[in-house]
Amino acid sequence: MDDFLLTDLYELAMMQAYLEAGETDIAVFEFFVRKLPSSRSFLMAAGLEQCLEFLESLRAAEADLDWLRRSGRFSADFIDTLADFQFTGDVHAMPEGTVFFPDEPILRITAPLPEAQFVETRLINLLHFQTVIASKAARMVLAAKGRQLIDFGLRRAHGAEAGLLAARASYIAGFAGSATVEAGRRFDLPVYGTMAHSFVQAFENESAAFEAFARARPDGVILLIDTYDTLAGAKRAVEVATRLKEDGIRLAGVRLDSGDLGALANSVRDVLDTAGFNDAAIFASGGLDEAEIARLLESRAPIEGFGVGTSLTTSSDAPALDCAYKLQEYAGIARRKTSTGKATWPGRKQVWRQPGADGRMAGDLLSIEDAAHDGLTLIAQVMKNGKRLVKPVPLETIRARASRELDQLPVRLQSLEPSPAYPVRIGAELRAIAKEVDARVASTS
Numbered sequence: 001m002d003d004f005l006l007t008d009l010y011e012l013a014m015m016q017a018y019l020e021a022g023e024t025d026i027a028v029f030e031f032f033v034r035k036l037p038s039s040r041s042f043l044m045a046a047g048l049e050q051c052l053e054f055l056e057s058l059r060a061a062e063a064d065l066d067w068l069r070r071s072g073r074f075s076a077d078f079i080d081t082l083a084d085f086q087f088t089g090d091v092h093a094m095p096e097g098t099v100f101f102p103d104e105p106i107l108r109i110t111a112p113l114p115e116a117q118f119v120e121t122r123l124i125n126l127l128h129f130q131t132v133i134a135s136k137a138a139r140m141v142l143a144a145k146g147r148q149l150i151d152f153g154l155r156r157a158h159g160a161e162a163g164l165l166a167a168r169a170s171y172i173a174g175f176a177g178s179a180t181v182e183a184g185r186r187f188d189l190p191v192y193g194t195m196a197h198s199f200v201q202a203f204e205n206e207s208a209a210f211e212a213f214a215r216a217r218p219d220g221v222i223l224l225i226d227t228y229d230t231l232a233g234a235k236r237a238v239e240v241a242t243r244l245k246e247d248g249i250r251l252a253g254v255r256l257d258s259g260d261l262g263a264l265a266n267s268v269r270d271v272l273d274t275a276g277f278n279d280a281a282i283f284a285s286g287g288l289d290e291a292e293i294a295r296l297l298e299s300r301a302p303i304e305g306f307g308v309g310t311s312l313t314t315s316s317d318a319p320a321l322d323c324a325y326k327l328q329e330y331a332g333i334a335r336r337k338t339s340t341g342k343a344t345w346p347g348r349k350q351v352w353r354q355p356g357a358d359g360r361m362a363g364d365l366l367s368i369e370d371a372a373h374d375g376l377t378l379i380a381q382v383m384k385n386g387k388r389l390v391k392p393v394p395l396e397t398i399r400a401r402a403s404r405e406l407d408q409l410p411v412r413l414q415s416l417e418p419s420p421a422y423p424v425r426i427g428a429e430l431r432a433i434a435k436e437v438d439a440r441v442a443s444t445s
Helices: 009-021 048-057 062-071 076-082 113-118 120-144 160-173 181-187 197-201 206-216 230-245 261-274 290-298 395-407 428-444
Strands: 026-035 090-093 107-112 148-151 221-224 251-256 281-284 305-308 322-330 349-355 361-368 380-384 424-426
Touching: 009 076, 009 113, 026 113, 026 120, 048 090, 048 120, 048 380, 062 076, 107 113, 107 120, 107 322, 113 120, 120 148, 120 160, 120 290, 120 305, 120 322, 120 395, 148 160, 160 181, 160 395, 197 206, 197 221, 206 221, 206 230, 221 230, 230 251, 230 261, 251 261, 261 281, 261 290, 361 428
Parallel strands: 148 305, 221 251, 251 281, 281 305, 361 424
Antiparallel strands: 026 107, 026 322, 090 107, 090 380, 349 361
C-alpha cells in the first residue's frame, strides 16, 4: 500500500507551517491509552512491526507530489521538500504481546518536529487496530482455557487490511490460526478451514457431500453437520466415516454452527462415541464471543475448539480505544496538555513492572525515563536514525511473550468479570516535572 498520503490533511498543513516557522527541533511524541473500556481490565500491545515497516519505507512517490500540486493546498516549496522526505528519528516501544494499562506509552517517537507530526495518523491507525483486536482475542484465549481458537472473521472485517491484521493480532494473543489464506502466506501463521453449508446443499444428500469432501481433502477431515438436522447429520457423518476408514481416511471432527451448541454438542458426542469415533473432535462456530465460550465451557459442553468471526474482527463490545499520540517534549523542554479529561503526563517516560510474591504482576510505576526504580522496564529502543536496531521479531516469539503475559496476570484480571483496577503509580519525578510545566505555562499565558 502507498502510505504517504494515507494521513489526515492537518498533518501536512502543520508540517508546512512548522517548516515555514523554522520549528524543526527534536520533538517527542508518545502513544498511549487514556482509559480502559468498561469491558476490559487490561490491554495487549500489537502493531509495532507494521509501524516500523511504515517508518522505514515511508517515501513520497511522484504521483503523490503531483496530486498535492494539483490540489492547490500547499506551497510549491513545501511540496519540493517532500520529494526527499524520509523518517530519520528514533523509536522506543513496548514489545508486541505486552500487557499494558492506561497512561503507559507503548510507542515513543523522537524526531524533528515535522517528521514526528506527519507520521501520527498512520501510526495510530496501525497500533490502535491491532491492539484492539489482540486485547479482545486475549479475553477469548482466557475464556477458552486451552481449547483451540480459530479466526473466522475476514468476511465481516471492515476491509481487507483489517481482516489480515486481525488474523495477525489474534494469533499473537493465542489463537491457533486463521481461516484467511493470505494471512497464512503473509505472516506464516497456520491456516484452517472446513466446509460451508452451500457445499452440502449442492449435493443430492448430506452423505454424498460428506464423502465427496472427505475424498477430495482426506487430511484432517472436519464435516459441517448442521445444514439440515444436526443429529441426523452426525449419524450420516459416522456412517460415511466408517466407510472411509477402509480407505485410510480418518474423521478428525465435526463442526456445529447453529442452535443450542451446548446441548447439541452433548448429543453429537454420544453419537460419535457410540460409533467408535471417540477421538473425533467437536468444533463450534456461529456468533461466538468470549462470554458465550465461557458459558459453554462452564456447562461442560464437550467442545474442543471454536471458530470466532464477527465479534473478534470488529471487537464488537469495545471497537475503539480512547487513545492518543501527544507531544511530550520539544526542543529539550517538557510539554503537557492540560485539557479537562485529556491531560497528559509530560516528558520521556518509562514503565517499571513489579512482580508479587506469587510471580504475577503486582503493579506498575510510570515515571520519567532516567529515573531509578526497581522492576522490569517495559520500553526499549527499537529504531535509531530511521533504521531498525534488530531484525523483525518472529511471530512465534511475540506469541510466546503474550502467553507469558497472560499467565502472569493477577488472577482477578484473568476473569471476564469486572475487577478492581490494576495499580499504576505515578512516580514523584514525573509529578514534579508536570508541576514545573504547569507553572511555566501559567507564567507565560
